[in-house]
Amino acid sequence: MLQVLISGLSLSAxxxxxxxxxxxxxxxxxxxxxxxxxxxxxxAYTFYFLYRVANVNLLACxxxxxxxxxxxxxxxxxxxxxxxxxxxxxxxxxxxxSLGVATLFEAGALLATHGTxxxxxxxxxxxxxxxxxxxxxxxxxxxxxxxxxxGALFYAIMTTRTGLEIRALADNHTMAGVxxxxxxxxxxxxxxxxxxxxxxxxxxxxxxxxxVPTTGLNLLFVTFVAVIFGGTRRLFMGALGGSLVMGxxxxxxxxxxxxxxxxxxFVLLIGLLxxxxxxxxx
Amino acid sequence: xxxxxxxxxxICVWIILSVAANLAxxxxxxxxxxxxxxxxxxxxxxxxxxxxLNLNFYYTIPIAIVATAAVAYVTVIPLLRLGTFYFxxxxxxxxxxxxxxxxxxxxxxxxxxxxxxxxxxxLMTIGLWRLTFIAALTAGVVYLALRLVRSPFxxxxxxxxxxxxxxxxxxxxxxxxxxxxxxxxxxxxxxxxxxxxxxLSYIDPTVFNFQFSFNLLTxxxxxxxxxxxxxxxxxxxxxxxxxxxxxTGLPSEITGPVQQSLFAxxxxxxxxxxxxxxxxKYDFRE
Numbered sequence: 001m002l003q004v005l006i007s008g009l010s011l012s013a014x015x016x017x018x019x020x021x022x023x024x025x026x027x028x029x030x031x032x033x034x035x036x037x038x039x040x041x042x043x044a045y046t047f048y049f050l051y052r053v054a055n056v057n058l059l060a061c062x063x064x065x066x067x068x069x070x071x072x073x074x075x076x077x078x079x080x081x082x083x084x085x086x087x088x089x090x091x092x093x094x095x096x097x098s099l100g101v102a103t104l105f106e107a108g109a110l111l112a113t114h115g116t117x118x119x120x121x122x123x124x125x126x127x128x129x130x131x132x133x134x135x136x137x138x139x140x141x142x143x144x145x146x147x148x149x150x151g152a153l154f155y156a157i158m159t160t161r162t163g164l165e166i167r168a169l170a171d172n173h174t175m176a177g178v179x180x181x182x183x184x185x186x187x188x189x190x191x192x193x194x195x196x197x198x199x200x201x202x203x204x205x206x207x208x209x210x211x212v213p214t215t216g217l218n219l220l221f222v223t224f225v226a227v228i229f230g231g232t233r234r235l236f237m238g239a240l241g242g243s244l245v246m247g248x249x250x251x252x253x254x255x256x257x258x259x260x261x262x263x264x265x266f267v268l269l270i271g272l273l274x275x276x277x278x279x280x281x282x
Numbered sequence: 283x284x285x286x287x288x289x290x291x292x293i294c295v296w297i298i299l300s301v302a303a304n305l306a307x308x309x310x311x312x313x314x315x316x317x318x319x320x321x322x323x324x325x326x327x328x329x330x331x332x333x334x335l336n337l338n339f340y341y342t343i344p345i346a347i348v349a350t351a352a353v354a355y356v357t358v359i360p361l362l363r364l365g366t367f368y369f370x371x372x373x374x375x376x377x378x379x380x381x382x383x384x385x386x387x388x389x390x391x392x393x394x395x396x397x398x399x400x401x402x403x404x405l406m407t408i409g410l411w412r413l414t415f416i417a418a419l420t421a422g423v424v425y426l427a428l429r430l431v432r433s434p435f436x437x438x439x440x441x442x443x444x445x446x447x448x449x450x451x452x453x454x455x456x457x458x459x460x461x462x463x464x465x466x467x468x469x470x471x472x473x474x475x476x477x478x479x480x481x482l483s484y485i486d487p488t489v490f491n492f493q494f495s496f497n498l499l500t501x502x503x504x505x506x507x508x509x510x511x512x513x514x515x516x517x518x519x520x521x522x523x524x525x526x527x528x529x530t531g532l533p534s535e536i537t538g539p540v541q542q543s544l545f546a547x548x549x550x551x552x553x554x555x556x557x558x559x560x561x562x563k564y565d566f567r568e
Contacts, residue, residue: 089553092313095367099496103496270360273364
């Protein structure tokens with residue numbers, strides 16, 4: 001039981017990495033960025049290629065992949081979302097185009113890998129046991145880095161100028177432009193930060209459990225339920241709280257009723273949308 | 283030749299489903315990403331009645347229509363409280379819930395994961411006759427849909443989509459109009475599902491997964507929203523194109539993803555440059 005709780009917490013950490021970026025883009029720009037899954041997947045495959053095929057040193061791999069993911073996310077914005085908005089498209093058009101980007105990536109990854117699961121680490125991972133439960137070192141690292149990242153980003157958003165601009169965008173996009181915030185520059189920072197977080201999630205996933213072309217979208221489905229659960233009014237609390245809940249829900253559901261996980265997640269989503277569309281922590 | 287009849291039958295089925303979805307999305311303004319879920323209910327109803335209970339296939343068609351309409355009616359009532367965007371998201375969830383439920387507790391032939399061995403009436407086993415039957419029903423659906431959107435109900439439907447407050451102030455209930463169009467749309471999806479069975483040798487939930495909802499969205503988006511002609515052209519052109527890919531000589535594990543990525547590119551292109559699609563009269567802006 002305690003073991004399930006621990007795996008739930010570690011799952012939460014993965015969701016939290018995706019959720020924070022996703023919520024950041026959604027709350028500031030009203031873009032429901034399904035293509036976040038493509039960024040996640042692209043990072044996972046890049047990391048795999050660098051680490052396993054090209055044999056680059058681990059730290060360098062991580063850094064290069066994160067930079068790549070951030071730029072890839074920004075590229076999607078420049079290639080698809082900005083032209084779409086400039087031509088008068090609305091939230092829904094962007095959502096569908098974003099779904100197109102995610103599908104395009106998935107099909108491309110399927111072509112390249114033939115759907116073979118890829119795992120980056122070799123051998124078994126170190127673990128430590130305390131009493132009846134065992135922690136894997138990797139999970140400890142994941143949870144720790146999520147905590148550090150949330151803290152650092154929270155601090156940055158609360159104190160830096162870019163952070164102030166991002167918060168202003170989340171409050172009122174039009175008004176932020178009116179009072180002289182360079183919304184395009186803020187938008188660029190938002191996409192860079194959010195995509196870098198998705199990149200880190202991709203690296204950790206491919207290192208640990210491995211990825212197939214559909215992994216990103218499957219994770220993102222749970223993640224956006226987490227974001228809707230948490231609500232986007234309070235960015236950090238919402239993303240973290242929602243991820244924690246969804247991590248525990250999927251871990252326990254996966255333990256007791258493994259074939260019903262997605263049904264539970266989506267019934268929860270539909271129920272939540274109907275009962276509390278503004279989110280649980282808002 | 284049988285192959286051509288088969289492809290034409292598949293196209294007809296998707297035309298019915300596209301018309302059904304377009305009635306809800308284009309005319310009703312109800313964004314649906316879940317119509318393939320209703321297709322699954324129609325197909326499963328017809329196939330399980332026919333295979334497991336030996337009911338004549340012709341009788342299973344009206345039952346599939348009624349059953350799917352009922353499911354559509356029941357599921358849309360709570361969803362109508364949601365705004366456009368969350369409505370779309372919830373229907374996506376609905377699609378996944380339906381296929382997962384069918385996967386876990388759906389009817390199946392003992393020892394298999396799905397259903398097979400449809401007992402078709404003798405005439406229906408002939409490719410050309412089956413096509414004639416399906417095409418006649420498709421023509422009927424297209425005719426009725428055209429009548430519907432040009433009727434007073436069709437006008438209040440579009441008015442509801444564009445100016446819900448104005449139409450409510452004239453004493454019409456938005457809720458009622460939306461429920462009706464969604465139920466009609468569900469009924470048509472049920473018909474499409476029943477007919478879809480005849481073109482499949484094996485029916486299992488993977489036939490109705492999210493990828494097909496995505497394809498449906500591409501057909502409608504490409505053909506054009508709020509246009510019955512668009513819903514005929516979209517699936518006809520794109521499915522014929524997808525089948526043509528098979529003749530390029532590439533192995534099937536390559537043509538599948540290639541087709542999927544071309545559809546995705548097409549959809550992105552349509553969203554950026556031509557949101558009303560080929561012949562559509564409405565673009566989804568909200």
